Amino acid sequence: MKRTIFELTPQRSIREAFVEASSFLDGLRVVEPQRNAQLLLEHVLGLSGTSYYMALAEPFPADRRHALEEAINRKAQGVPAQYIIGEQEFYGRPFEVTPAVLIPRPETELLVEAVLTYGRELTTRSNERLQAIDIGTGSGAIAITLALQEPAWDLLASDISPDALEVAAHNAKQLNASVEFRQGNLLEPFAGMTPDILVSNPPYIPAEDIEGLQPEVRDYEPRTALDGGPDGLNPYRIMMAQLPLLSAPPRLIAFELGMGQAGDVAELLRSAGHWKEIVTVPDLAGIDRHVLGISR
Template structure:
């Protein structure tokens, strides 16, 4: 049976709805577009265009994988974030709109042609670092991750975005080996899910995303306990940080940064009005340790 674009979309929506997939309309459209090499405009303006047998088979494969709760980003191998398109796979977190709050804060605190140094701790796919550098051509960035597989994804993304000249990517354990007062800006989206909460997550996250990038210990705060004093150590005087948190971790993470000596500590909410990013600065009068 030959499917047209509109029939394929209807079929895909019904298949995903029957499997109780969240957001079936958008997922169906994205999978049809990818399988049929079509655009959203094509579905509207040329709805009766037939799919080839190969395209139909590809769509059925995509739908079968999605029904098994494989994320669309993994099926297609890409995910849009901020204003860039990133390659993603099972070795990195799929970037989410919540994390764009970090990017937004860095861009608000800097100007377009400002030259500054920035480090992204736990760089993953490179989402935060590359989204910022794409809009700050005079800036330089360092991305650090303990996973060599994640760094390979970030390297590919930097190359495809034409940003390899602005970026260095290194394997490491957070700030180990970094000098004091080295960076103007520090960003991070560390693992912050409490261990006993991991099994309650949706299968798309629990079964397909790297646990190393998710699990934050018994209370979800293990990474912040390490990062708070170390971020203050590697920040230059007057430098600032922006760190993603879980929606219920504001008070605990703010306290850790204040105890480490941070100034102007506050929390920014995301578009869902949930606490999402703790930011602050290094007091220039603070004695260097």
């Protein structure tokens, strides 16, 4: 009979505990069982990287057994490991994550890279600092990373969720990043402003596709950060419609998007008529993942 509750066999080495935990998760068809087992083991033991691998032959600490069992059983129920750990690395830095925010993805680091590359080419207005706004900031990963990578830029970020903004503000404080956070719907908190850069990773999953997502995404990550309307493009259309709220359109606009949406989002930017160059950036899997509009 397949076990549904994980109980670690006593007197195991750390390596044996890993094998037992990953086998248990694999038996329940948890995605990436070995990776999840290692993440949770490292968290429970307070080890990472080389220190974890060097400790594999050591006895598993008896006083950490209950903590590991609890973590593995939560993972078996579908809870993302990042929510169990309370942290996700982004751009080499630890970010607190809770069920109030989307877990930052590696492909979003490529969006940050693109914004840094093209943003650094912008000339400032009257020698003033460049101003960048991050729409739908969630954990604050994009805004905080930009602020730390480019201290000469003024960073502001918004989210409609006060709980998400609380997480983002905590991350900014922990990482010593200067970011101003505002609550509101998309561009509304920045009415009357003239930002040089606008970046956003908005909800882009078509509503009818959400039920087909992996359970740990569908059931645990915030739906407001996933649901992009009937075709996934609602947030982009709304932001384009909200552009007149700004005193002038941003000279650089950068969006993350879903598979198959690059052409439609590029056309939205093209039709707006504010940007001379439209650039599409693929992710590491070759999927067109980001679209940028550039007006130097």
